[in-house]
Each structure stands twice: as C-alpha cells, then as structure tokens.
Amino acid sequence: MTSLTATLAALGRQSLAGLRVLLLLTVLLGVAYPLAVTAVAQVAFPRQAHGSMIELDGRTVGSSLVGQAFEGPEWFHGRPSAAGDGYDALASGASNLGPENPDLLAAVEERRAAVAAQDGVDPDDVPPDALTASASGLDPHVSPEYARQQADRVASARGLDPAEVRGLVEEHVQGRTLGVLGAPRVNVLELNVALERRSGAGEP
Structure with a gap:
C-alpha cells in the first residue's frame, strides 16, 4: 500500500512538472515568440509585413x-x-x-x-x-x-x-x-x- 501511494505521488509530481513545462513552452513559443517576430517585422520590414x-x-x-x-x-x-x-x-x-x-x-x-x-x-x-x-x-x-x-x-x-x-x-x-x-x-x-x-x- 505504501509502495502504491509512493508511486501515485511520484506520478502526480511528474505530471505536474510536465504540465508546468507545457504551459511555459506554450507561453514562450505560442505567444511571446510570434509577438516578437511580428514586432521585428513591423519595425524592420513594414511593407513586407503587410x-x-x-x-x-x-x-x-x-x-x-x-x-x-x-x-x-x-x-x-x-x-x-x-x-x-x-x-x-x-x-x-x-x-x-x-x-x-x-x-x-x-x-x-x-x-x-x-x-x-x-x-x-x-x-x-x-x-x-x-x-x-x-x-x-x-x-x-x-x-x-x-x-x-x-x-x-x-x-x-x-x-x-x-x-x-x-x-x-x-x-x-x-x-x-x-x-x-x-x-x-x-x-x-x-x-x-x-x-x-x-x-x-x-x-x-
């Protein structure tokens, strides 16, 4: 029973860590990076960006x-x-x-x-x-x-x-x-x- 509880606890910690990484990468690569690229394009190449x-x-x-x-x-x-x-x-x-x-x-x-x-x-x-x-x-x-x-x-x-x-x-x-x-x-x-x-x- 103790072993099962420890396994479930470890699985929960790993899942939580994976979820945090997923959220972090989503913000970085799905929001921050596209916004940064768009900003650079608007400033450096406004005609091409439009x-x-x-x-x-x-x-x-x-x-x-x-x-x-x-x-x-x-x-x-x-x-x-x-x-x-x-x-x-x-x-x-x-x-x-x-x-x-x-x-x-x-x-x-x-x-x-x-x-x-x-x-x-x-x-x-x-x-x-x-x-x-x-x-x-x-x-x-x-x-x-x-x-x-x-x-x-x-x-x-x-x-x-x-x-x-x-x-x-x-x-x-x-x-x-x-x-x-x-x-x-x-x-x-x-x-x-x-x-x-x-x-x-x-x-x-």
Missing part, C-alpha cells in the same frame, strides 16, 4: 507578390494562370498537365496565336512565359522579353511615345536575386502602376 501592397492614388490595387489579370490592350499582361478561374489565391496551383498532353498543347497554340496577333509579332517569337502558367498560377512577373514585346501595343493603346514605354520597361527589369538566383524579370503590377502614373488614364 503583404507588399501597392497603392495608386490612395487606394490599394494589389500585392507585388501576387499576379492578377489585366484586360485590354492598354495594360501589360502577365503569365497565364491555372489557379482556379485565374490568379485565385485560394486555389494556387498548376494545371498538372504533362508536356505531351493534347489539352495543354492546344492551349499553348491558342495562346501563341492570340498573343502574336495582339502584339503584332511572329508566332515563333512569342516568349514561353506568355504561353504557359507558373507552378503557383500566381507569378507576378514576366520575362523582360515578354514585357518588351508588349511595349509598342501598350504605347499605341495609350497614345504614348513607344520609346517612353520601352524605357519604362527597362526601368522595371529586376536582376537575379543576389546576382545568381532565378532570372531577370519584370513585375507586371509595378510596371502597370508606373504606366498609369505616367499616362494618368484608366484603372489597373
């Missing part, structure tokens, strides 16, 4: 991290999107169609013809990123080649000097991350916002 939002004339028009659809010849267009009905952040993903899938091949050829006609270029010159969606379906960037291809069409639609629009594209070409990662790219939303500020017509 989603890298972009404003135009006092209103938020999107995030530089998430692509969106731009309709009409007066805008630079992004990559195709297979996320939901297009650029759906709640359904991020690719089409998952293989490179020889007939549906994908048909979609690529349809896009090639549409982009070539829209931008007035030879179908063989249409860049790959104008034809295929990214893995997330939310890529906010296009290649500098695709952005440059669109410049004359955008300039014509807005009544701007083509050289001015091409210069705007060059101003928004971002190099490789840390000089070695990824490829040069252009953020479509940032470019369209700069275009809108330059021409002062329409809404992104």
Whole structure:
C-alpha cells in the first residue's frame, strides 16, 4: 500500500512538472515568440509585413507578390494562370498537365496565336512565359522579353511615345536575386502602376 501511494505521488509530481513545462513552452513559443517576430517585422520590414501592397492614388490595387489579370490592350499582361478561374489565391496551383498532353498543347497554340496577333509579332517569337502558367498560377512577373514585346501595343493603346514605354520597361527589369538566383524579370503590377502614373488614364 505504501509502495502504491509512493508511486501515485511520484506520478502526480511528474505530471505536474510536465504540465508546468507545457504551459511555459506554450507561453514562450505560442505567444511571446510570434509577438516578437511580428514586432521585428513591423519595425524592420513594414511593407513586407503587410503583404507588399501597392497603392495608386490612395487606394490599394494589389500585392507585388501576387499576379492578377489585366484586360485590354492598354495594360501589360502577365503569365497565364491555372489557379482556379485565374490568379485565385485560394486555389494556387498548376494545371498538372504533362508536356505531351493534347489539352495543354492546344492551349499553348491558342495562346501563341492570340498573343502574336495582339502584339503584332511572329508566332515563333512569342516568349514561353506568355504561353504557359507558373507552378503557383500566381507569378507576378514576366520575362523582360515578354514585357518588351508588349511595349509598342501598350504605347499605341495609350497614345504614348513607344520609346517612353520601352524605357519604362527597362526601368522595371529586376536582376537575379543576389546576382545568381532565378532570372531577370519584370513585375507586371509595378510596371502597370508606373504606366498609369505616367499616362494618368484608366484603372489597373
């Protein structure tokens, strides 16, 4: 009986010690640590902490991290999107169609013809990123080649000097991350916002 009582007492002490550790770690890692990280982010990286939002004339028009659809010849267009009905952040993903899938091949050829006609270029010159969606379906960037291809069409639609629009594209070409990662790219939303500020017509 004495042995059983001692065992139960020891078990109770161990359980209480475990509960105290659980509560301590919950406070430290579940409350204090997230609050500290959030505070550092708000002070050191306020724009990124709030989603890298972009404003135009006092209103938020999107995030530089998430692509969106731009309709009409007066805008630079992004990559195709297979996320939901297009650029759906709640359904991020690719089409998952293989490179020889007939549906994908048909979609690529349809896009090639549409982009070539829209931008007035030879179908063989249409860049790959104008034809295929990214893995997330939310890529906010296009290649500098695709952005440059669109410049004359955008300039014509807005009544701007083509050289001015091409210069705007060059101003928004971002190099490789840390000089070695990824490829040069252009953020479509940032470019369209700069275009809108330059021409002062329409809404992104």
